[in-house]
Amino acid sequence: MTIELVTDKELWDKFVDQSPYGTLFHKWDLLKIIEKHSGYEMRPYGLFKNDTLYAVAPLFFKNIKGVKMVYSPPQGTLAYIPYMGLAMRHDYKTLKQRKREQYLDNAWADLSGELKRIGANIVSITMVPDMYDVRPFMWDGYEIKLLYTYFLDLTQTEEEIWNSFDNDCRQKVRASAKHNLTIKQSMDVDTFFNIMVGRLKGYGNNFFTRQSPEYLRDLLTAFPENIKLYFMYKDQDIVGAAINCCYKDQYTGWFGDATINREIASNEYMNWEFIKMAKAQGYKRLENWGADMKRVNQFKSKFNPTLVPYFHVRKKDRLGAISEWGYDNILASPYLGFVRKTIF
Structure with a gap:
């Protein structure tokens, strides 16, 4: 697979409409509204095999004083979006298990490579409730948190x-x-x-x-x-x-x-x-x-x-961990306990 930023709104929305993992929170115009009001840059990544779009991953990027943060979705206190993350193509659930795992492994390998290329210090992704296979993230050193709805x-x-x-x-x-x-x-x-x-x-x-x-x-x-x-x-x-x-x-x-x-x-x-x-x-x-x-x-x-259940995956380097500590202490409150659990 190859990874690139999608610029075609119609292609993106059609994919989301057809994907069993596509939600309203993946729709192009909603992502642009989040970008407008969150201060994060929307990066709509597409994973392609040849010319066929096999997965989309809407990520939000922000660089604060050298700390590069990538969220999907952004923090709950900015967007109040419960989940987002990867959405696989329409026929993904009908594939045999080995083929599903191959596509997911390849999609994450390309996306993980892009995150490393941009030097992300904090990566935080909350998957949709039907997206249960988070093993590629686990194998890549991500912390897995179990959430519920x-x-x-x-x-x-x-x-x-x-x-x-x-x-x-x-x-x-x-x-x-x-x-x-x-x-x-x-x-x-x-x-x-x-x-x-x-x-x-x-x-x-x-x-x-x-x-x-x-x-x-x-x-x-x-x-x-x-x-x-x-x-x-x-x-x-x-x-x-x-x-x-x-x-x-x-x-x-x-x-x-x-x-x-x-x-x-x-x-x-x-x-x-x-x-x-x-x-x-x-x-x-x-x-x-x-x-x-x-x-x-x-x-x-x-x-x-x-x-x-649904899953939140996160990874941070040393600089990201210092930034996380600062955020937790500045915004510490009983109400934000559940939010911090899903964004860091």
């Missing part, structure tokens, strides 16, 4: 899904339904940011204190069919907020689960409404991201999802 099977009947919830969850949904609650789509990013900043007050430096509302506004504008902001109202008052995204057969709870009125179980009610919405729209599975955060996993597990 939650998935709910939407091919079940609505009754089966409902009956699988904890009793406490069902009771809270029923109690909330007695209020005059409505969920409306919105573009009011500023109000959403203000809600989240207030909700996370006391958790130290986080995405909503570091990033601009313009980042989310650009995402909502660029992907109106895929990324949507919702507010839940009790009469005229906002009592819940969330941003969800959808792509291919997956619906993802991305931002939110903000408790505003503690007299109403807004999170349980909104999640149930989103589950019904996603199922009605034909999605096959729903991801409730955030299983690694101890403070929220007990809430998310109420809906009886399946715990699914």
Whole structure:
């Protein structure tokens, strides 16, 4: 295989659409928005065999005072993207095991060679949940970290899904339904940011204190069919907020689960409404991201999802290790514990 930077947006997006590992977070315009708001340079690498594109790897590069950092995706406090990394071609899963391993080994060998050529001091890549084979990274000296997310099977009947919830969850949904609650789509990013900043007050430096509302506004504008902001109202008052995204057969709870009125179980009610919405729209599975955060996993597990692993790989030289130490100490906070786990 050979490696080169892809400049053809149409080729890139078509590949991502067809790849079993391609996500919304791999799409060209979303990557460009991350580049615009993160301060990192987007480097969309393609792995080719002859003239055929076999894998893509969107990487983000930054040189800070001689420390060369490569991320996929960038830090959570800048992009809030759960995973990215390598995406293999459309027929990869249908290949025999030996052929799959050959393609993956060759793709990583070329990408690893490029990382060495540019002299990366820190490399941090979080793979998509379905990308389980991280042995080439392990053999190349990378540290492997196990992460988790939650998935709910939407091919079940609505009754089966409902009956699988904890009793406490069902009771809270029923109690909330007695209020005059409505969920409306919105573009009011500023109000959403203000809600989240207030909700996370006391958790130290986080995405909503570091990033601009313009980042989310650009995402909502660029992907109106895929990324949507919702507010839940009790009469005229906002009592819940969330941003969800959808792509291919997956619906993802991305931002939110903000408790505003503690007299109403807004999170349980909104999640149930989103589950019904996603199922009605034909999605096959729903991801409730955030299983690694101890403070929220007990809430998310109420809906009886399946715990699914995914992997983060990282490597750093001595200069990178010094930089990592500085970052951890400057931005140390309980809230960022799970973020640091996925970016360094």
